[in-house]
Every structure is written in structure tokens, then in C-alpha cells.
Amino acid sequence: MEKIKMELANCYGIQKMNHFIDYSNNNVAIIYAPNGTMKSSLAKTFKDLREGEEPRELVFGRICNYSITDEAGLPINPNDIMVINPFDEEDFSEQGLLMANPKLRKKYISIHKGIDEKKEKLYEKIKEELGFGKRSVFNPQSTMLGDWGYDISKEKECFEKIFSLIGDSTMDCSSTVKKVKYDELFNDKAIQMVKTGNTAKLLENYEKQYNAIIDKSPYMQKGIIDHNNYGVICTTLGTNGFFKAKNNVTLMAKDGSKSITVKTLEELDDLIQKEKERVLNSAAVKSAFEQINKSLQKNKDTQAFAGLLRDNPDLVIEYKDVDLFKKKIWVKVFETLSGDVNDLLSEIKKAEADLIKLNDEAKKETTDWNIALSQFKQRFYVPFDIETSNKEDVILKSAMPSFKYIFRDEHDSLEVTKENMLEVLSTGEKRAYYILNMIFQVLVAEKKDKECLLILDDVSESFDYRNKYAIIEYIKDISEVKTSSGKRAFKILVLTHNFDFYRTIGSRITNRNNSFIAFSNGGEINFEKGQYITNLFGSYKKRLNNPDSDNIVVASIPFVRNLIEYTEGTKNEDYLLLTSILHNKDDSNTITYKQVEDIFNKYWCKNMNATFADGREDEKILDIIFAEANKIVDTESIAIENKLILAMALRQKAEVYMKEKIINTVPNGVDIVADINTKSNQSGRLKSAYKQHINDDKMGLMEIVSMITPENIHLNSFMFEPILDMSLHHLYDAYQKASALSA
Incomplete structure (x- = not known):
């Protein structure tokens, strides 16, 4: 893998990109890309390839085309790609598990997700069986576990227990419960x-009378078989075609004195109904029921429940043991949904076997995790320690390895949960925590002993400088790892929108040929090679005396002005003269090219004597600025000098327009402008005065000028990232509009 060629079209936010990276002389490459240009889209594309998925265009649904090949034109093997974005919250939702190997973690999460989805569908059906709609807040899971006395960790055992009782005669209850909602049954x-008080005593009396009648029945036996059990038998025989097959049922009297043969479902149903009515309509049972009914009718909250029992008198006996009755209801529901429950239990059984295999694989990696933890502690600063928390359970109980977190300050230490820890940490400290995942993945990749294309997406974002340079040193170290054949193990592609990080990687680890700045031009991603890694103004300085160097001279004016500000202060007359080039002052139109040259030689070019003004001493600097601005074409590029020139010319045009407009249309406009000229922040004050006194259809352009020019004009050699990120097209468009203004 000496080269990779990327040809992409409509891959997420990338409309078009053709680019290749040569790793033959250096196995590290870095791409700086302003936000929204291509960085995350490229990382997602590589991640899709790694996971065997197709990249997509998500907004317009355009057809996505992609080709990522090596120097021989062969597609990069997905197994040789590793993508790391250490701040993807979704990827680390299960980071409490000591298992950062993406394949293992993905399998683990997939297994549990599959089980959870099956359970969720089953619970939805259970809700329906219990009389609740989909939008109901009723929670069948917690209700089931509560009714059976299990906690959430024993959910599977609860399923198995209920399922095992299907067909158990002791769990039979009246078929009429199918017509009644759970919350009505158990108000x-x-x-x-x-359960308490007088009603409980009345229920005891009811049970006594009920059992007395059952005892007199020739075919019913207390605690063995009653009309409810017979009802279940009747339903089962009818459903399964027992009588249609010309079969008979012989019922034996419990004392053996007689028997009866039933030849049809109707005969059996009629016999059961008569026995049921004989029990429920007996004078003693009816009297006991009326006493219960009166007791319930006294309370407004239980009157509806009394009506329920009046309509379903065969349920009354069940309330002598409410807890058992609840369990009977669950058994009846599970019987109805037995196919779904059986599928779920089979899936859980299979998942348990799969998880045991994953556990075994994960345990093998604990040694690598200890190494990763050690490297993490040595390289990165965070106010906490991470340790493996359950080594014994891992070894003895096949438990998944997990972390514990020890938070420390100057005075104390305390073990905390990951959630509590992440609430306390800064964004940078969180990112340092997520870097642990990268260290582990790299260790695992090293053991494969083959080349790997490693994509690092914004791994330095939000780090403090201590940890930022730690990650730079780590990248340098892993870039030097070799396979047993002597090849560099990792071909590294770093994606960033941190310009300082780009420059540091470009100068310390890779080279100009593998350092790129990406920019979008009409939807196509272009790349500039080796730009702005070294001192920008050192490069400008060497070009000052070249032919046609006016653009470099103009672009250097803000830097020299800042240099004077840092060394001499803002009252220095040379500082003020350069300020009159960046802001429209009374003397702006009189400043010559020679004056600019003299200031450059005085403060910046002491050892080289700039001569760019030779033969042009009296030319006015503003004329040169506007001439250079007019040469710039509306083609997107990263050339900082073009953006600086446009920003300077734009501000001059806008300030002249605002001054003239205020002077010509506002009664005391001359005084307003004169006062502004004596104060700092001239552009901002002019814009405010313009808005207050004029505020016409040009106000929007003035707002744009105020917003986009300061970052370009106030710069130094250490901070010009905002200029790179700004579109040249926006500056060009604003300059054309400002040039057309007439006060």
C-alpha cells in the first residue's frame, strides 16, 4: 500500500473529489479542511467501507460513486482500514465495557439489540392482550416482574417460569378474564x-360457601378441578377437533358411584355450564356474594369493581388469593402468545451461547487493555485513573471486563461512575478519555502484523496543549511501528480542522508532499500541497523584491502593523500610518509606496533592504491595493494573500461610502465622522452611525463588511486559521458590491 487513490462522487457531503496520497517516502499524511468541506464525509466513507456498507448521499438521494484503490489499481481491503473518531458518543455508548475492539463491541451490542427488539415486540403484544393501547403508559415489563417477584436482572428466569406453567391446572382461571382489562381486574x-378489613372476611366466607357446593358436586374437586378447569378442557378439546374425530369423554364421579359419557362438544359445554350455575346460583354462594357487593358499593372508588364481579361472578373466588390470580392472568396471556414467547426464549438461549464466545475473546484482550491503560496514563493528563474493576469475575464467572474510575484532586480520591465522571470533565478531558480507545485499537492492529490504513478524524479537537502535543507524539510513535517484514505497519491519514495541529504534524512528522489543505470550488474538493506549514511571513519576506510582488507587499501590511504594535505600541506614528491603509483616514489617499517600503525596512526587513518601491516611490498605496484586488478572479483558492487584499480593499471602499453617505445626508454628519476618526474601532463605529442615521438597503452589505474583514486584517504568523476557512468567493462578491456603491 504505497499509494491510495480516492475518486469519490456524492459520498455524504463530498460532491466530487479526485485525490491521491503517496506513502512511498512518508507513511503519514495530513489534510486540513475547514468545517463543512469534506473531513467528516471522507471519514464516514472510509468507515462504511470498513464495515462493508455502501456510502450514501443523504440529502438529495444522488447516486454515490466511489473508488479507493492502491498503486496497482486494486481496491483497498476493508479489513485493512481502521477509522477512529474518538468523540463519537454513539460509538462509546457501551464504553463501560472494557471492550474497545470494534468488531467485538459491535457483535455484543447487536446481540443485545436483537433480544431487546424481540422483547419490545412481545411486550407490545402483551399490552394488547391485557387491554392496553399502544400509547398507554402501562409498563408490562415492570408489572410482570413485580407480580412474579423478580427484579430486572432475572427477567429471563421470569419468562421461563411463566412459560413452564402453561398447561398447569393449578393456574387455570375463568375464560371471562379475556374480556376484562388488567387494570380493571386489579384496581x-x-x-x-x-386484602384487608371486612371485605377480606367476606371473601373468606364466600370461599367457604363456594367450596361447600364444590364438595357436593360429583365431578368437581376442590384444588384439583372446578368449572374453570373444565372450561379450559372444553376449549382445548373443541379447538383440537377431539369430538369431530368421533371421540368420547367419560366423566367419573369422584366417589366412583357413577359415570357419564359425553359425545359432543355441546354436551360437555352444557354439563359444565349447569355445574357452574349450580355452584354460583346456590343460595349460600349468592348470599355471600351479595355481602361482598354491598361492601364494595359503599366506596365510590370500588363501585366499578363491584359491577365487574356482578357481571363475572365466577371470578370472585380468585380474589381470595390476589397474588396468585395475577400470576394466573400472566400464564393465560403467555399461553395465547406461546409462539412468540418460545421464539424469544430460544433467541435468548442462542444469544447466551454467542455471548460466552464473545466473553472468551474479550478476556484474551485484557492483557492488551492493561498495556493500553499504561500507555494512556503515561502520555495523557486527566484528573482520573482508569482501572479494570472485575478481574476475578472475568476469570471465574465469565463476566465482561469493565472499568472503574478513580477521580482525584489535591486532597482526596473517590471511585465514581463513568456518567458522574463525564459530567465533571471538560470537553478536552473527555476527548483524552476517548483516546484510550484509539490506543487499544492500535495495539490490536499491531498484532495482526500487516499493513493498515489508519484514518484519524479530528483526534486533537478541544485538547489542551499538553494533551494535543501528547497525541502528536503518539502519532509519531505509531508511525514508526513496523511489521515483521520490516514495512511500516500503519499508513496514517490525519483529518483535522485545527490549523496549529496541521502545521505541527506537517513540520514534525510528515513532509510538504503529504500535507494538504482542502477547499471546495463549485462543489469539487481541491487540494493544495504543502501550504503554510512553515512561517508564512518568512516566505513573504523572501518574495518582497521579486517582480510583480505588489500582492505580497499588500498582504504583509497587516503583519508589519501588528509587529509595530507589539514592539512600539499603538501611538507609534508608523503604526498609525499603516492604520490609515487599513482604515480610511484623512491621509489614506496620500500614503506612497515608498513610505510603506521605509516602514518595512525599519521594522521587518532590517537585514535585507526591501526595494519593491524602486522607480515607483510616489505611487499611492491605495491605488496599488485596488489594482491588485481587481486582478483577483472569482475562483475559490486558499491563497491567503488574495483574501487579505480583498479584505483591505473591501474595507476601504465600505468606509469611504459610509463616511460620504453620513456627511452628505445627515445634518451633523461632518461632526459625526470627525469624531469617529479620532477613536479606535473605526469600522464598527461607522457601521453603528450608518445604521442609526441611514439604515437603507445597503445596511446588509455594511454588516457583512464588519463581520468578515477583521479576521483577515488583524492577523499574525501564529493565527490565520479564520482566513483559510473563509471563502474567497464571499470576499470577492462583497468587494464587487462595495466597488459599485455610490454615495
């Missing part, structure tokens, strides 16, 4: 009454 106020 909180009613349940409280039937």
Missing part, C-alpha cells in the same frame, strides 16, 4: 379492600 383501591 388498586379494590385490591386493598379485598
